[in-house]
Amino acid sequence: MKQNISFHKKISATSLALLLATSSMSYAVEPTSSPSTAFAAPSVTPLTPLTLAQALQKMQAHYPALHAASEEVMAADARVRQSKSSFLPQVTANAGYLWRDPVSEMSFGGGTPMQFMPHNNYHATVSAEAILFDFGKRSRELALAQSGTRTAEEQVALSRREAAWQVVQLFYGILFLQEEQRVQQKEFQALNKALEFTTKRYQAGTATSFDLATTKARLAALQSRMADSAHALERSEMHFCRLTEMNATQPLALQGSLMASVAPSSNQAQLTEQALKNRVETRLAREAEAAAGQRQALASKGGAPQLRGNVAYGVANGYQPDIDEIRTTLSAGVTLDVPIFSGFRTTARQQESAAALRAATQRRLDAEAQAATEVAELLNALQHNGEKLNATAMQAEQASLAASHARARYENGMATTLDLLDTEAALSQAELARLQAAYAVTLNRYALQRATGEVFW
Helix, strand or coil, rough: CCCEEEEEEEEECCCCHHHHHHCCCEEECCCCCCCCCCCCCCCCCCCCCCCHHHHHHHHHHHCCCHHHHHHHHHHHHHHHHHHHHHCEEEEEEEEEECCCCCEECCCCCCCCCEEECCCCCEEEEEEEEEEEECHHHHHHHHHHHHHHHHHHHHHHHHHHHHHHHHHHHHHHHHHHHHHHHHHHHHHHHHHHHHHHHHHHHHHCCCCCCHHHHHHHHHHHHHHHHHHHHEEEEEEEHHEEEEHCCCCCCCCCEEEEEECCCCCCCHHHHHHHHHHHHHCCCHHHHHHHHHHHHHHHHHHHHCCEEEEEEEEEEEECCCCCCCCCCCCCEEEEEEEEECCCCCHHHHHHHHHHHHHHHHHHHHHHHHHHHHHHHHHHHHHHHHHHHHHHHHHHHHHHHHHHHHHHHHHHHHHHCCCCCCHHHHHHHHHHHHHHHHHHHHHHHHHHHHHHHHHCCCCCC
């Protein structure tokens, strides 16, 4: 039989008074011999409960950081188009007027001088220039720009995963804090009842003022912890609403469960291999290494010649025999640019790119080592918390039985006030320890999915 820690109720922690109003909630736990454990509370609100999947959908639809990352992808795509433009001719048009004086002229035999160029010069030209050959430099630039697009896409995946991880932590954190309040409320009711019995016994002369003061002190300390829990819950709700773009002033209803069983998983080698292949950080590190390789290849082309071709068509005056007549013109040519000396700039760039490639390789190795270590650590934590969950389940059952006996003994005058208070505190601590173990198991599962690159949003 599976037990699930399920919650289907309104969450509100704006004041301690609202916290105390939840005292009517029931707490149902199935036998601890089951492979998993459930802490259930009935719905107390007409609001439609929000599941984790719905919360993640809201986050992806509204979270500004994800929209910003998507815009970065569009910017990277634009840079790719800019790089592709170098493969196309660059066409320009220009027109102009120039007045010139003096102009070249010559006279023959004292006659009227012959003018070789006009005073008024007009021209209009359309020209096109293209790189014919550059030894692969443009191809390297394009590959580098495309690598930038892939990096931007991986950054979107990383931002989405981290935002989803925050939502998961807050979602289950709210459920845990609410359940913690329920446990505290049970202890509050038990202490209130103990205070009533102690007050009656004190009035009857069968209890001392020390017993009464001790009970009141325990009750005051509990109220302080309840106020802290209420504040923590309110803060978690505010951050949750910020991520999901929900109204923080409206009541919040969540429906979910703390998965308290440790399901069998793949072995460490398989999970590590999955992490090295699918984890966003390792993919980013590999892409960064590839980009560094492209930069090194591009730097090696810094001293390569470049062959350019150009053609121009237009109209102009200034041609014999009638220098004032507007005539059509056509020109074409090729240009070879050969770098000879650049002040050792090319050599320095090659050294820089080689060092950057070595650094990128080391960062990739570090990312892979971190991924493998995190998988091993999370598997160990999951096993530890699973064992802790089983132990705390038995501890909570025994503490509940001890508290029942202590209450009966106290009401019959067979136990002291301190005995009763100690057993009530032990019961509360056991239930909280059980909740904390279940909460840790739940987060460990999602953390393992996050570490191996498995999509959980």
